[in-house]
Amino acid sequence: MASPDADRQALAERSARALFEPDRASQSLGMRIVAIAPNACSVTMTVRADMTNGHGICHGGLIFTLADSAFAFACNSAGRPAVAATGSIDFLAPAREGDVLTASAHELWSGGRSGLYEVTIVNQHGARIALFRGRSHRLGDRTVEPRTEP
Amino acid sequence: MASPDADRQALAERSARALFEPDRASQSLGMRIVAIAPNACSVTMTVRADMTNGHGICHGGLIFTLADSAFAFACNSAGRPAVAATGSIDFLAPAREGDVLTASAHELWSGGRSGLYEVTIVNQHGARIALFRGRSHRLGDRTVEPRTEP
Amino acid sequence: MASPDADRQALAERSARALFEPDRASQSLGMRIVAIAPNACSVTMTVRADMTNGHGICHGGLIFTLADSAFAFACNSAGRPAVAATGSIDFLAPAREGDVLTASAHELWSGGRSGLYEVTIVNQHGARIALFRGRSHRLGDRTVEPRTEP
Amino acid sequence: MASPDADRQALAERSARALFEPDRASQSLGMRIVAIAPNACSVTMTVRADMTNGHGICHGGLIFTLADSAFAFACNSAGRPAVAATGSIDFLAPAREGDVLTASAHELWSGGRSGLYEVTIVNQHGARIALFRGRSHRLGDRTVEPRTEP
Numbered sequence: 259m260a261s262p263d264a265d266r267q268a269l270a271e272r273s274a275r276a277l278f279e280p281d282r283a284s285q286s287l288g289m290r291i292v293a294i295a296p297n298a299c300s301v302t303m304t305v306r307a308d309m310t311n312g313h314g315i316c317h318g319g320l321i322f323t324l325a326d327s328a329f330a331f332a333c334n335s336a337g338r339p340a341v342a343a344t345g346s347i348d349f350l351a352p353a354r355e356g357d358v359l360t361a362s363a364h365e366l367w368s369g370g371r372s373g374l375y376e377v378t379i380v381n382q383h384g385a386r387i388a389l390f391r392g393r394s395h396r397l398g399d400r401t402v403e404p405r406t407e408p
Numbered sequence: 409m410a411s412p413d414a415d416r417q418a419l420a421e422r423s424a425r426a427l428f429e430p431d432r433a434s435q436s437l438g439m440r441i442v443a444i445a446p447n448a449c450s451v452t453m454t455v456r457a458d459m460t461n462g463h464g465i466c467h468g469g470l471i472f473t474l475a476d477s478a479f480a481f482a483c484n485s486a487g488r489p490a491v492a493a494t495g496s497i498d499f500l501a502p503a504r505e506g507d508v509l510t511a512s513a514h515e516l517w518s519g520g521r522s523g524l525y526e527v528t529i530v531n532q533h534g535a536r537i538a539l540f541r542g543r544s545h546r547l548g549d550r551t552v553e554p555r556t557e558p
Numbered sequence: 559m560a561s562p563d564a565d566r567q568a569l570a571e572r573s574a575r576a577l578f579e580p581d582r583a584s585q586s587l588g589m590r591i592v593a594i595a596p597n598a599c600s601v602t603m604t605v606r607a608d609m610t611n612g613h614g615i616c617h618g619g620l621i622f623t624l625a626d627s628a629f630a631f632a633c634n635s636a637g638r639p640a641v642a643a644t645g646s647i648d649f650l651a652p653a654r655e656g657d658v659l660t661a662s663a664h665e666l667w668s669g670g671r672s673g674l675y676e677v678t679i680v681n682q683h684g685a686r687i688a689l690f691r692g693r694s695h696r697l698g699d700r701t702v703e704p705r706t707e708p
Numbered sequence: 709m710a711s712p713d714a715d716r717q718a719l720a721e722r723s724a725r726a727l728f729e730p731d732r733a734s735q736s737l738g739m740r741i742v743a744i745a746p747n748a749c750s751v752t753m754t755v756r757a758d759m760t761n762g763h764g765i766c767h768g769g770l771i772f773t774l775a776d777s778a779f780a781f782a783c784n785s786a787g788r789p790a791v792a793a794t795g796s797i798d799f800l801a802p803a804r805e806g807d808v809l810t811a812s813a814h815e816l817w818s819g820g821r822s823g824l825y826e827v828t829i830v831n832q833h834g835a836r837i838a839l840f841r842g843r844s845h846r847l848g849d850r851t852v853e854p855r856t857e858p
Contacts, residue, residue, distance in 0.1 A: 276462070283467035286458040308436040311480065312426070317433035318492050319473025326469040330461065342468050343672070344644070344693065346496035346796065348824055348843070350817050366839065367800050372643070372695075374798055374839070389816065389824070391841070393644065393798070395672075493822070494794070494843065496646065498674055498693070500667050516689065517650050522793070522845075524648055524689070539666065539674070541691070543648070543794065545822075576762070583767035586758040608736040611780065612726070617733035618792050619776040623769025630761065642768050646796035 266296045270335035274299060277334050284327045287320065291331060297365035297373075299331040305357045316353035318388075325377040325390035328363035333373050333394040340373065345392040351385060358382040361390070371396040416446045420485035424449060427484050434477045437470065441481060447515035447523075449481035455507045466503035468538075475527040475540035478513035483523050483544040490523065495542040501535060508532040511540070521546040566596045570635035574599060577634050584627045587620065591631060597665035597673075599631040605657045616653035618688075625677040625690035628663035633673050633694040640673065645692040651685060658682040661690070671696040716746045720785035724749060727784050734777045737770065741781060747815035747823075749781040755807045766803035768838075775827040775840035778813035783823050783844040790823065795842040801835060808832040811840070821846040 274294045278284060284301070287309070293300040303324045311317040326345055333340045353359055363377040377390035424444045428434060434451070437459070443450040453474045461467040476495055483490045503509055513527040527540035574594045578584065584601070587609070593600040603624045611617040626645055633640045653659055663677040677690035724744045728734065734751070737759070743750040753774045761767040776795055783790045803809055813827040827840035 278462060280464070281460075281462040281467070282458045283461050283470060308432045310431075311433050311477075312428060312431040312484075313489065313491065314430070317431070317473060317476070318495065319469065319476040320433060322472045322476070322495065323467060323469025326467070326472070327461075339463065341463065342499055344496065344498050345468065345472065346494065346646075348494050348817075349492055350819065350824075352491075367798075367836065369800065374800075386817065496796075498667075500669065500674075517648075517686065519650065524650075536667065578762060580764070581760075581762040581767070582758045583761050583770060608732045610731075611733050611777075612728060612731040613789065613791065614730070617731070617773060617776070618795065619769065619773025620733060622772045622776070622795065623767060626767070626769040626772070627761075634762075639763065641763065642799055644796065644798050645768065645772065646794065648794045649792055 269337050270294050270296045273335050273337045274331045277331060281327070283323070287323065289324065289327055292360065294331060294335065296335055297332055298363060299328050299335065300360055300362040301328040301331065302358060302360045305353050305355050305359065307355050310355055316355070316357070318347070318349055321349070321353060321359065321379055321388050322347050322390065324359055325361045325363070325379055325388065326392065328361040328377050329375045329390065329392045329394070332363040332365065332375055338396055340394040340396040343372075343393045343395040345390060347388050347390045349388050351387050353381055353387050359387060416486075419487050420444050420446045423485050423487045424481045427481060431477070433473070437473065439474065439477055442510065444481060444485065446485050447482055448513060449478050449485065450510055450512040451478040451481065452508060452510045455503050455505050455509065457505050460505055466505070466507070468497070468499055471499070471503060471509065471529055471538050472497050472540065474509055475511045475513070475529055475538065476542065478511040478527050479525045479540065479542045479544070482513040482515065482525055488546055490544040490546040493522070493543045493545040495540060497538050497540045499538050501537050503531055503537050509537060566636075569637050570594050570596045573635050573637045574631045577631060581627070583623070587623065589624065589627055592660065594631060594635065596635055597632055598663060599628050599635065600660055600662040601628040601631065602658060602660045605653050605655050605659065607655050610655055616655075616657065618647070618649055621649070621653060621659065621679055621688050622647050622690065624659055625661045625663070625679055625688065626692065628661040628677050629675045629690065629692045629694070632663040632665065632675055638696055640694040640696040643672070643693045643695040645690060647688050647690045649688050651687050653681055653687050659687060716786075719787050720744050720746045723785050723787045724781045727781060731777070733773070737773065739774065739777055742810065744781060744785065746785055747782055748813060749778050749785065750810055750812040751778040751781065752808060752810045755803050755805050755809065757805050760805055766805075766807070768797070768799055771799070771803060771809065771829055771838050772797050772840065774809055775811045775813070775829055775838065776842065778811040778827050779825045779840065779842045779844070782813040782815065782825055788846055790844040790846040793822070793843045793845040795840060797838050797840045799838050801837050803831055803837050809837060
């Protein structure tokens with residue numbers, strides 16, 4: 259018989275998969291979920307040439323997008339749909355074409371329908387590229403799990 | 409003879425063009441600059457299917473990216489390169505596939521090497537989708553204008 | 559017979575008074591409400607010697623506090639209690655002892671139980687000292703009006 | 709002979725003292741520095757009756773002020789004067805009259821003249837009341853140490 263922890267972990271994995279599969283934005287940017295746990299998620303993305311801006315470095319918006327995806331998978335990991343209400347980012351160092359970025363999100367706090375998440379974005383050398391903080395708002399009691407499972 | 413205002417306007421147009429042309433991220437997302445002035449810029453983007461997330465709405469990160477591009481063109485419009493130090497966004501309403509979003513950036517304040525910009529993102533009906541605020545940091549005294557001009 | 563607008567204005571005035579009277583923090587800092595309207599409020603505070611920090615200028619926290627009070631009176635002006643969920647401030651210029659600061663708050667947006675407010679803080683010369691943005695969360699359907707009125 | 713670490717610690721203590729002594733705002737709010745280290749500081753404040761707002765709880769601005777003081781002492785601890793450029797706070801739980809709040813600040817990152825600090829505010833039971841993040845800007849190369857020491 260599964261333990262409550264194993265159940266929560268399995269739910270987190272199912273919820274992330276259910277949210278990631280139809281997420282065409284994250285998929286077309288080449289993101290991959292590399293770790294998922296209740297209220298936490300890590301996502302990677304390789305900086306492609308078509309992600310660079312006029313200064314020749316990765317567009318800050320796409321670094322935000324990576325963080326926002328990790329945040330989304332983390333705050334939906336209990337199977338109850340939530341969306342971002344706000345997000346803020348501090349850019350610490352540039353990322354360049356070919357860099358492999360990893361955004362790791364975890365919950366700082368939750369209360370009522372709100373949750374607060376911290377996301378750290380590092381490159382392949384472990385150097386911090388940006389710090390993101392987001393506030394989520396849970397929509398209701400619908401599930402994000404697929405409606406039918408074979 | 410050109411007036412100082414006309415000079416500043418011409419410089420803003422040249423600077424935006426010089427920054428937008430090599431900006432593969434903004435271009436691959438289909439962005440277009442629709443207005444440029446000293447310290448202000450409006451950019452549009454149509455929400456494509458590959459910009460939607462697992463909730464079936466435009467990925468918030470790409471709304472941030474649109475705002476960040478408008479911010480970048482505005483804060484580089486005096487020809488001195490600046491990058492985003494921080495950005496924050498409040499999401500007010502969802503955007504959907506086919507929506508045409510316009511992000512309009514203007515300078516709120518500048519002092520020393522810092523600038524503070526406000527960006528409003530609306531859809532094709534004028535409904536506000538998000539509000540963005542960014543702080544820029546000027547890099548130095550290099551120019552972003554093209555090195556050679558015929 | 560009072561118009562709906564006059565009713566809303568009267569409610570805003572009653573709500574602000576009901577919230578300000580027991581607000582010992584705002585009162586002990588010498589704040590005064592100088593304007594109130596539905597979803598908007600202006601509050602003044604004179605920078606006293608005991609409000610200065612170790613750099614000899616007004617403590618940034620007290621500038622935030624002034625802005626937060628104006629925000630509170632504005633977001634409670636419809637008589638339904640709301641509290642601040644988040645606040646952020648950009649400091650633009652220092653304030654000094656003797657300066658008379660005015661914080662003017664207005665609603666940018668509201669949706670569900672959330673509201674977004676902008677507060678501009680200026681000194682007696684009209685120079686901007688700081689820009690504040692806050693997100694409010696409405697508590698429920700209780701009233702902040704005094705329970706008994708003669 | 710003092711080690712470099714001991715020197716940095718002694719400098720942090722001297723710098724905090726030099727900044728706290730003339731800080732009339734922090735002193736009149738009853739703040740006390742309870743820990744200081746290079747780039748880190750903890751400050752306590754007891755919520756007095758004259759710190760409560762119209763909802764009967766501690767004014768959020770004064771919680772921000774406590775955090776901002778801890779941030780200031782932390783980011784000035786290397787003896788080079790710095791001021792807050794921006795601050796943002798998420799309010800998690802109310803604080804009440806008599807509560808003893810502790811704000812603990814530490815540096816997340818620094819680069820050029822900017823620093824990024826995280827401050828956690830807890831009450832006497834260890835419950836988190838608020839999370840603060842601030843960005844500092846170093847003013848120049850002056851020292852904040854006292855000019856003469858006996």
